[in-house]
Amino acid sequence: MGDLAHAVSQPVVVAPSIVVRDLTAAYGRAVALRGISFTCAPGSVTAIIGPSGCGKSTLLRCMNRLHESTAGATMDGQLHIGGEDIHDDHINPIALRRRVGMMFQRPTPFPTLSIFDNVAAGVRAAGRPSDTVQSIVERALQRAGLWAEVRDQLHGSALALSGGQQQRLCMARALAVEPSVLLLDEPTTSLDPVGTQRIEELLYELRGSMTVVLVTHNMQQAARVADSTVFLLNGALVEQAPSRLLFTTPSDPRTEAYVTGRFG
Ligand code: ADP
Numbered sequence: 001m002g003d004l005a006h007a008v009s010q011p012v013v014v015a016p017s018i019v020v021r022d023l024t025a026a027y028g029r030a031v032a033l034r035g036i037s038f039t040c041a042p043g044s045v046t047a048i049i050g051p052s053g054c055g056k057s058t059l060l061r062c063m064n065r066l067h068e069s070t071a072g073a074t075m076d077g078q079l080h081i082g083g084e085d086i087h088d089d090h091i092n093p094i095a096l097r098r099r100v101g102m103m104f105q106r107p108t109p110f111p112t113l114s115i116f117d118n119v120a121a122g123v124r125a126a127g128r129p130s131d132t133v134q135s136i137v138e139r140a141l142q143r144a145g146l147w148a149e150v151r152d153q154l155h156g157s158a159l160a161l162s163g164g165q166q167q168r169l170c171m172a173r174a175l176a177v178e179p180s181v182l183l184l185d186e187p188t189t190s191l192d193p194v195g196t197q198r199i200e201e202l203l204y205e206l207r208g209s210m211t212v213v214l215v216t217h218n219m220q221q222a223a224r225v226a227d228s229t230v231f232l233l234n235g236a237l238v239e240q241a242p243s244r245l246l247f248t249t250p251s252d253p254r255t256e257a258y259v260t261g262r263f264g
Contacts, residue, residue: 015043015211016082016180018063023077025058025067032058035077036237038230045203045212047222047243050232051264056215059232060183063213064100065093081181098126101179105186107166109158109173116154118169122177140176143205144168145198164195171202182206184214188221200225219259223247231255 018040025033032055040046048056061067062075065086079086086096109118119137128136137154141147146168150161158169167187174182184203188196203212203225216222222229222243229246231238231254239252250256258264 014082014180015209017042017080018046018181018211018213019078019080020059021078021080023059023062023075023079025055025062025075026073027070028072032235033062034235036232036235038237038240040211040213040228042211043208044227045207045214045225047226047229048213048215048232049217049219049222049229049258050238051258052217054232055235056232057185060102060185060213060215063181063183064097064102066097066102068093098122098177099179100181100183101174101177102183103167103170103174103185103187105189107163107170107190109161109166109169111159113158114155115150115158115161115169118158119172119176122173126177136176137172140172141169143175143202144172145202146172162195164191164198167191167195168198168202171199180210182210182212184212186215186217189217196221219247231258233258 020039021037022035023033023037024031024035036059048059050056058067062079063081063086067073067075081100084091110121113121116137119140120133123133123136124130138147141150146165149165153160158166161169167190188199191199200221203214206212207227214222214226226243228240229243230240231246231252233254239246239250239255241251246255247259250259
């Protein structure tokens with residue numbers, strides 16, 4: 001990492017716990033989550049698994065209050081991050097989303113911005129002093145494992161990068177504003193094995209410094225990177241357990257049927 005990056009003090013981020021209690025979410029009359037409760041330990045990686053349509057994305061979107069921006073969507077129950085109810089009146093959803101970063105299945109770089117500006121945009125919007133932006137961008141690209149590949153083309157188009165590089169660029173963009181929580185919705189589905197491995201290594205490295213919630217279709221991935229795994233079925237939580245237990249000795253027969261590939 002460059003000396004400049006070391007010289008800039010970053011805000012001290014303390015990874016928070018996430019506590020979900022009796023969370024229900026619906027789109028109009030269609031219920032997507034049915035009173036689910038679970039906890040993510042501070043600095044842990046929690047995987048959310050389950051068949052398509054079981055409510056995984058809805059759950060992530062509740063965690064940064066994106067769900068409420070869908071017309072007709074409703075939510076009930078409690079969601080505390082770092083002990084704070086994220087639906088309290090004084091919480092500004094935009095400020096919340098700086099603390100609770102999100103990455104999607106397909107890379108979503110800003111198409112008209114350069115590699116540098118893709119990462120810098122959020123940093124500037126967060127009001128960081130302009131003389132620190134360069135070093136924050138460099139550090140974020142370093143953390144996302146992309147710096148060495150793009151350092152000579154920082155002002156080139158983000159769209160010239162490969163899919164895996166674009167996804168790491170989105171990771172750098174998310175990391176640049178120093179979130180304490182990172183939500184990932186199937187972040188490696190569109191990547192090749194090398195790109196997937198890079199993201200998995202990064203998640204491993206982020207453990208401890210932020211609390212990560214990872215939606216994945218890939219059970220091997222959940223077993224590799226997640227401390228704890230939550231299994232959802234038809235909007236209900238069937239089981240949460242340390243990943244090594246959930247994939248080897250699940251306590252619910254439905255979990256066993258799913259992880260052994262009998263449905264899904
Ligand atoms: P998963 O991520 O596990 O595939 P989702 O959270 O996307 O599941 O979806 C849960 C349920 O909510 C599904 O029945 C889905 O059809 C429904 N759903 C998701 N998004 C919307 C939406 N914008 N409007 C209406 N129903 C939706």
